Each structure stands twice: as C-alpha cells, then as structure tokens.
Amino acid sequence: MDTIALVEKALNLRAQYHKILAGNIANVETPNYKEKDIDFQKELQRNAGSIKDLEVKESSDGDVIGSIDGNTVNMENQIMKLTENHMLFNSLVQVVGKKLSMMRYMINEGRR
C-alpha cells in the first residue's frame, strides 16, 4: 500500500515538473528570464502537504552566464529533462496500473 502512495506522490511531482519545464521552454526568448528547476530527491523526501509548496529555485548550473538579454534558458537541456520526465511519468503510470489490476484480480478471484 505504501508503494502506491509513494508512486502517487512521484506522479504528482512529475506532473508539476512538466509544467515548470513547459514554462521554461515557452520563455526561451524572454529577456531576463531565469531557468527554473526543482530538486527531485529533496521534494520526494519532504512530506509535503500540498503539491503547491514546491520549492522552485532558479537553476544554478555552475557556469551559466546566459545570453546578452539576461535569459538563461538552455533549450537542449530543457528538452532532455522533458524527455526524461515524460519517460519516467509513463513508466510510473504503467507500474501503478499494473499493481492495481493485480489487486483487482485478487479481489475477483477470491470469490470462491
């Protein structure tokens, strides 16, 4: 049971992260826009009451100077993070679906 709660939390987190990444990509040309990022491990450990209290910090990739207009969004990195997030989100959905269908089977078959 605990596993499903953990997966649920991870799924919520990834859905939020997707929105943050989409925001970054949308603002790839905005002057003075700083890339936003979240720290996954930390967010998972936190027993956050609501998903809204995510700690969104501006990206601190060491040597990011940004372009002349102050924008620090690195397009390729964002695409890579988006892909990674998408893949893990899909896999967590699959996994939790499989677990729930196993439980449904247990419930149905135990009828006899």
Next chain:
Amino acid sequence: MGILDILRISSSALNAERTRMETIASNLANIHTTRTDEGGPYKKKEVVFTTTNVSEGKGFGRMLSERIDGVKVEEIAESPKAFERIHDPGHPDADKDGFVTYPNVNLMEEMTDMIAATRAYEANLSVVNTTKQMFLKSLEIGK
C-alpha cells in the same frame, strides 16, 4: 550507466554542436570585417571539443570511478591561420603598401563545417528519440 545517462550525453553533444554553429555564424557574419576593437581584421574562431564527465554529482550508490563521457566545448580558440591580403589601395584600411588584410575565414570551409555540425546535431537528436522509444517500448513488457 543507465538509460537516462544516454540523454545526458546526447544533450551535452547538442549543446556543443550548437556552440559550434554559433561560432560558424559569427565567422560568416564577419567574413569581411577588416577592423576590430583590437585592431586588425577579425580572427576566425574555432571550437575545441573535449570529453567530459556528465554523470550526476549525487551518486545513489554509484561507483565513484564511473565516468560518463559526454562532450563539452573546452575553449573557443582563434585560428592561427594566415590572413588574406588583397591589394586595394583605395580601401580605408589599406596599409602603406596598399594591401588590405581580410579575415582568415574561408567561406567553403565554414559552409562544410555548418553541414557537419547540422548532421551531428541531427544524429544526436535521433539518439534521444530512439532512446525514448526503447524506454517506452520496454514498458509494454507483459502487455
């Protein structure tokens, strides 16, 4: 090394190739620039690639010796190639012999470099896409 590290490697390559394109663009834009802030004509810029470790700093039980080799731009160097000198006494930047020193940028070379950079960029993009497909396919185990 897992499947997500492949994405990191590819994205480092994409970054590097994009930097290369930027230098090519800068070279092509300045192909006729005879006057720069340091005096003298524009010097062609070249990128120097080197391998770098792109693995994530926080190891969840990863061996410390494990290196994941991505690529990075070590420096953007100025090419030591010789400048072109054209005889044009009427030019404002002509020296005492009437020669104007043009940048050492060769149009053909830059165009070829540009094509090479584009192909490398596309190749890395297809690595990313293929990796993603592989991952999503393996989700269908047992379906």
Next chain:
Amino acid sequence: MKIDSTLNLGNLVGKSTGTTNPKATGSFGEVLKDSIQKVGKLEQDADQEVAKLAKMETQDIHNTMIAIEKADLSFQLMMQVRNKIISAYEEIMRMQV
C-alpha cells in the same frame, strides 16, 4: 490485503491435506506453504523495484517491469492451483462413504 489472503490459503492448506491424504500430509502441505511464501517474496521484490523507480534510484525500467510480471504471473498461477485444490477437496467431500 496480501498478507490476509496468504493467511487464508495457509489455513485452507492445513484443512485439505489433513482430510484428503494422510500419507502425504507433511510434504504436500509444506511444499504448498513454501510456494506461497515464494510468491509473497516475489511480490515484495516487485514492490521494492517500484519504490526504487519512484525514488529514481534505478534507471532500468525493464528490470522493474519484469519483476512485476513475475509477481503477477506467479500469483495468478497460485490462484489457479488453489482453485484446483478446493475443487479436489469438494469432490472428495461429496463422496459417499
């Protein structure tokens, strides 16, 4: 939930082997209990793999999927075996003495 179902099956095994075949009581019952424990362990393994995936401690999704499939299939097999045992038990109970 899964601990409950395991316990129920354990009781059932005790009852059926006691009444059906006195000679093979020890071995058959024990073999069954052992198998049930193995199925339980497979499920725990699958759970751990899923937790590792959620916490991003592993990148190999195929291991996780395979572990889940193993748990699923072994559980389904166990259920079918249990159905067979029950119907065998009922048939024997129907025998006129």
